[in-house]
Amino acid sequence: MNFEFTEEQKMIQQAAKDFAERELLHDVIERDAKSEFPADRIKKLAELGFLGMMTDPKYDGGGMDTVSYVLAMEELSKIDSSVAVVMSVCNSLVNWGLETYGTEEQKEKYLKPLARGEKIGAFLLSEPEAGSDATKQRTTAEDKGDYYLVNGTKNWITNANCASTYLVIAQTNPEKGHKGINALIVDKNTPGITLGPHEDKMGMRSSDTHSVMFNDVKVPKANRIGEDGFGFNFAMKTLDGGRIGIASQALGIASGAFERALHYAKERKAFGTEIFNHQAIAFKLADMAVKIENARNLCLKAAWLKDTKQPYGIVSAMAKQYCADIAMEVTTEAVQIHGGYGYVKEYHVERLMREAKLTQIYEGTSEIQKIVISRSLLK
Amino acid sequence: MKILVCISDVPDTTTKIKFAGNKELDKAGIQWIINPWDELSLTRAIELKEAHPDKIENITVINVGTTASEPTIRKALAMGADNAIRVDSEPKEAYFVAAQLAEVIKSKQFDIVFTGLDSADYNGSTVGGMLAELLDMTSVSAVSGINIEDGKVIVSREIDGGTQKLDVQTPFIAVVQKGIAIDPRIPAMRGIMMARTKPLEVVAPANIDNLTEIVEYEMPQPKGKCRKFTEENVNELVDVLHKEAKLI
Incomplete structure (x- = not known):
């Protein structure tokens, strides 16, 4: 086995680290407090090619592998998960979905501007009454011959306002159940689309999250991805890769909190010595280090499987569940190590703890990941 | 116009330096980077090329180093340099490096040669000046800005109480310092x-002797414990300064 990263992978990791430290760190606390979306920083991230980093260069992407993507996601998420999630949705869900299942015409029209970072994408699956059970889509895409007529509401949509291109999952043939679902490419400025207010969230407060309402929205048939009824399968396949992105995000949140806790433990003194010298603290840090190492290895294993064209759905579910759960544990301990300072915003770890919570919920809860993993054990 | 940026491969500036014995740097675990002044020089060269694509046709980076410095050179290419030259030798001391660079520059035409004010490893601050002398070229020291205005190369230098602007005839060597660029360029994915596909020419070193040799490194003594005296124990402070520190 070779655990060495290539020169390119190290360069991407360093580029993401430099970007996060230089462009995001200085106002991340303020943006979190104000729920302010950093459109200017997203533009810079796009110009550097991060939003289309995994897309094939023939569609104007960076052509980087999934391992590089994991490394970049970790570095951005150490500092600002609200920015990292934009990169995750664009790369793992929207671009990958279009590149893998779109027609050449769809790729030309929609994928290329996304891969160049000129446009941003969003993935619209969750609904007020269809979260973990994604088969129960209430948003309809009625077949009207040349076009679909879309009606319904999507919830918790990341990039809802900043995106130009939506991938919308909607029900066309309710009698066929999940086999009647379609995936449609929808221009955000199509008449009939309205957005709810920016969600006032617990964490990742500066990410661009809204509900999206569709009222008699006409979508050309040419914008359907795959065959009629492929939508649910499309969503599940796409989420397999999406899990690697969110797992890496959770890993970054955990390692960011760990680095801050370790630094603090080496500086802060209590009972005449640095608190690192108290075994109660040192053992916490040892436990955190082991969890992070395991989490990183799982993310990289899932990425390696994907890069080498091997089945990766189960390992990506393991990575998502494990990384999200340890992110919650590690950030909670990071707050504990900081004591009172951990409970105030200036020291970042309380924010990282709030961000960690979301990774256990979105793009498949930890419980859903366990369903995926346990079902695979029966086979 | 062709630009050459001289780059050194140096330990990350946050490295905790250790020595193996007293003559050799312990290189274990060190992360190597482009010398910060050189990285800023390259950033400015790229900015100039982007702003004046009709005036600047090529940016080359050059490094005196072994294969170990190639990741650093590749980063320079990823940032935006067009091609690279590596003089295949351990950079032992300033004169050796300057003379190796001079040999390459003599055989190729460059209009502006950037060198950093100093390198973050040995802080010698001598390569730029030596290079100018060896090549009998104009050099401008302490350069904090460079622009192309009406076809002229205008160089800014920080001087006591203000800034000096010079209209400099090419070819020349610019020894750069703070201000040349704000932040180093972050390489884009495409870069x-x-x-990996950009040309990296490896040239054999010229037969040049070292003029100096490192005899020994000496680490500073560890800092002693800090003792605090207040107004109430001034007499004790005087006593310590007299008897222990023997300063009064």
């Missing part, structure tokens, strides 16, 4: 992808 990283293309870095």
Whole structure:
């Protein structure tokens, strides 16, 4: 086995680290407090090619592998998960979905501007009454011959306002159940689309999250991805890769909190010595280090499987569940190590703890990941 | 116009330096980077090329180093340099490096040669000046800005109480310092992808003697414990300064 990263992978990791430290760190606390979306920083991230980093260069992407993507996601998420999630949705869900299942015409029209970072994408699956059970889509895409007529509401949509291109999952043939679902490419400025207010969230407060309402929205048939009824399968396949992105995000949140806790433990003194010298603290840090190492290895294993064209759905579910759960544990301990300072915003770890919570919920809860993993054990 | 940026491969500036014995740097675990002044020089060269694509046709980076410095050179190519030259030798001391660079520059035409004010490893601050002398070229020291205005190369220098602007005839050597660029350029994905395909020419070193030899490194003494005296125990402070520190 070779655990060495290539020169390119190290360069991407360093580029993401430099970007996060230089462009995001200085106002991340303020943006979190104000729920302010950093459109200017997203533009810079796009110009550097991060939003289309995994897309094939023939569609104007960076052509980087999934391992590089994991490394970049970790570095951005150490500092600002609200920015990292934009990169995750664009790369793992929207671009990958279009590149893998779109027609050449769809790729030309929609994928290329996304891969160049000129446009941003969003993935619209969750609904007020269809979260973990994604088969129960209430948003309809009625077949009207040349076009679909879309009606319904999507919830918790990341990039809802900043995106130009939506991938919308909607029900066309309710009698066929999940086999009647379609995936449609929808221009955000199509008449009939309205957005709810920016969600006032617990964490990742500066990410661009809204509900999206569709009222008699006409979508050309040419914008359907795959065959009629492929939508649910499309969503599940796409989420397999999406899990690697969110797992890496959770890993970054955990390692960011760990680095801050370790630094603090080496500086802060209590009972005449640095608190690192108290075994109660040192053992916490040892436990955190082991969890992070395991989490990183799982993310990289899932990425390696994907890069080498091997089945990766189960390992990506393991990575998502494990990384999200340890992110919650590690950030909670990071707050504990900081004591009172951990409970105030200036020291970042309380924010990282709030961000960690979301990774256990979105793009498949930890419980859903366990369903995926346990079902695979029966086979 | 052709630009050459001289780059050194140096330990990351946050490295905790250790020595193996008293003459050799312990290189274990060190992360190597482009010398910060050189990285800023390259950033400015790229900015100039982007602003004046009709005036600047090529940016080359050059390094005196072994294969170990190639990741650093590739990063420079990923940032936006067009091609690279590596003089295949351990950079032992300033004169050796300057003379190796001079040999390459003599055989190729460059209009502006950037060198950093100093390198973050040995802080010698001598390569730029030596290079100018060896090549009998104009050099401008302490350069904090460079622009192309009406076809002229205008160089800014920080001087006591203000800034001096010079209209400099090419070819010349610019020894750069703070201000040349705000932040180093972060390589874009496309740049990283293309870095491996850009030309990296490896040239054999010229037969040049070292003029100096490192005899020994000496680490500073560890700092002693800090003792605090207040107004109430001034007499004790005087006593310590007299008897222990023997300063009064």
